[in-house]
Amino acid sequence: MSQLFLAPMEGLADYVLRDVLTSTGGFDGCVSEFVRVTGSVLPRSVYEREAPEVLRGARTSSGTPMVIQLLGSDPDWMALNAAMASSVSPHGIDLNFGCPANIVNRHGGGAMLLAHPEQLNRIVSSVRAAVPAGIAVTAKMRLGVSDTSLAIDCATALAEGGAASLVVHARTRDHGYRPPAHWEWIARIDAAVDVPVVANGEVWTVADWERCRAVSGCADVMIGRGAVSDPFLALRIRGLMDRTPSGEEWPAVLGQLADYLRKLQLRVAVRHEHGRVKKWLSYLKRTWPQAEELHAAIRRLHDSYEIIEVIERALACNHSMPARQRAAAGLLDHATPCSLADCAIAGTVQ
Numbered sequence: 001m002s003q004l005f006l007a008p009m010e011g012l013a014d015y016v017l018r019d020v021l022t023s024t025g026g027f028d029g030c031v032s033e034f035v036r037v038t039g040s041v042l043p044r045s046v047y048e049r050e051a052p053e054v055l056r057g058a059r060t061s062s063g064t065p066m067v068i069q070l071l072g073s074d075p076d077w078m079a080l081n082a083a084m085a086s087s088v089s090p091h092g093i094d095l096n097f098g099c100p101a102n103i104v105n106r107h108g109g110g111a112m113l114l115a116h117p118e119q120l121n122r123i124v125s126s127v128r129a130a131v132p133a134g135i136a137v138t139a140k141m142r143l144g145v146s147d148t149s150l151a152i153d154c155a156t157a158l159a160e161g162g163a164a165s166l167v168v169h170a171r172t173r174d175h176g177y178r179p180p181a182h183w184e185w186i187a188r189i190d191a192a193v194d195v196p197v198v199a200n201g202e203v204w205t206v207a208d209w210e211r212c213r214a215v216s217g218c219a220d221v222m223i224g225r226g227a228v229s230d231p232f233l234a235l236r237i238r239g240l241m242d243r244t245p246s247g248e249e250w251p252a253v254l255g256q257l258a259d260y261l262r263k264l265q266l267r268v269a270v271r272h273e274h275g276r277v278k279k280w281l282s283y284l285k286r287t288w289p290q291a292e293e294l295h296a297a298i299r300r301l302h303d304s305y306e307i308i309e310v311i312e313r314a315l316a317c318n319h320s321m322p323a324r325q326r327a328a329a330g331l332l333d334h335a336t337p338c339s340l341a342d343c344a345i346a347g348t349v350q
């Protein structure tokens, strides 16, 4: 069976969202947000904070394995930090060679390294030598900085340096996140290296996943924004839910949002929680128009308890939401009559 991975997304797929999305089901693995390596060895506590899965066997609460991602450009510092990261026993160490952020690229890190295949090779070799044999070292790359002329050289340099597998995000740095993703390039890279290649980029639907696999020739796919826009995408791909999203699923998504906020409250400073949930909502709008109503209703709220209250009121709306959907979202019937606004957020009609 082919594998599905949840992509690393710094500032978005934090520990709590990884937990919620992998608990929903369908993923075989996930990756931490990148940990940036500069001129020091970060202590264990950084990994325990950035990737708290390591405190429970490097798995999310649903048992999904988690890999720690490092980002940096100096082979020696990367090796020392990878050794320290290994001491918390992640399922693997992944190296980020795709980050397009200016702040990272200005210092020669992330996607800028794709102009220097020999440096990629040095980094992976040093890291591989520093990490115990039982922990896989993998790499994630884009197709190049401004063009694809070095794509094969980069992939070969990474594989020869000791990367056990490669995730290929099928765009250059300059493409940013603009569609399309050039899946045909993943096929070329796959043909050139001896290690497994995982296809990544622009998979939003089951149909995209099918086309991505057909064009790239890769069985395994990593999904980023598509999984945040539709938390059931991995289940749909597995054939465990309807192939396309429907309005009937929205109450379950509302339940996930409330769950996300409650878990965030245990971890994040109160001032950040509302921003995180709004960010997730902005992705959900792509799939469910009801997300727009909720976004409008909470736009000015900064208190996550108030946001949860809005969600719970909507979930308690008993107008046209069938009892079985409320039960699926873990809700009891509500004694208080709901308002038109509650109904709009719930996606029901009074």
Ligand SMILES: Cc1cc2nc3c(=O)[nH]c(=O)nc-3n(C[C@H](O)[C@H](O)[C@H](O)COP(=O)(O)O)c2cc1C
Pocket (backbone or CB within 6 Å): 007, 008, 009, 010, 011, 012, 032, 033, 034, 069, 096, 097, 098, 099, 140, 169, 200, 201, 202, 203, 222, 223, 224, 225, 226
């Ligand atoms: C908000 C955001 C943060 C990201 N952070 C990381 C990161 O920390 N490490 C990484 O390798 N890629 C990162 N990426 C890239 C994704 O992992 C993925 O390669 C990219 O989004 C393409 O896949 P998609 O079209 O399925 O989203 C990030 C992408 C987004 C949108």
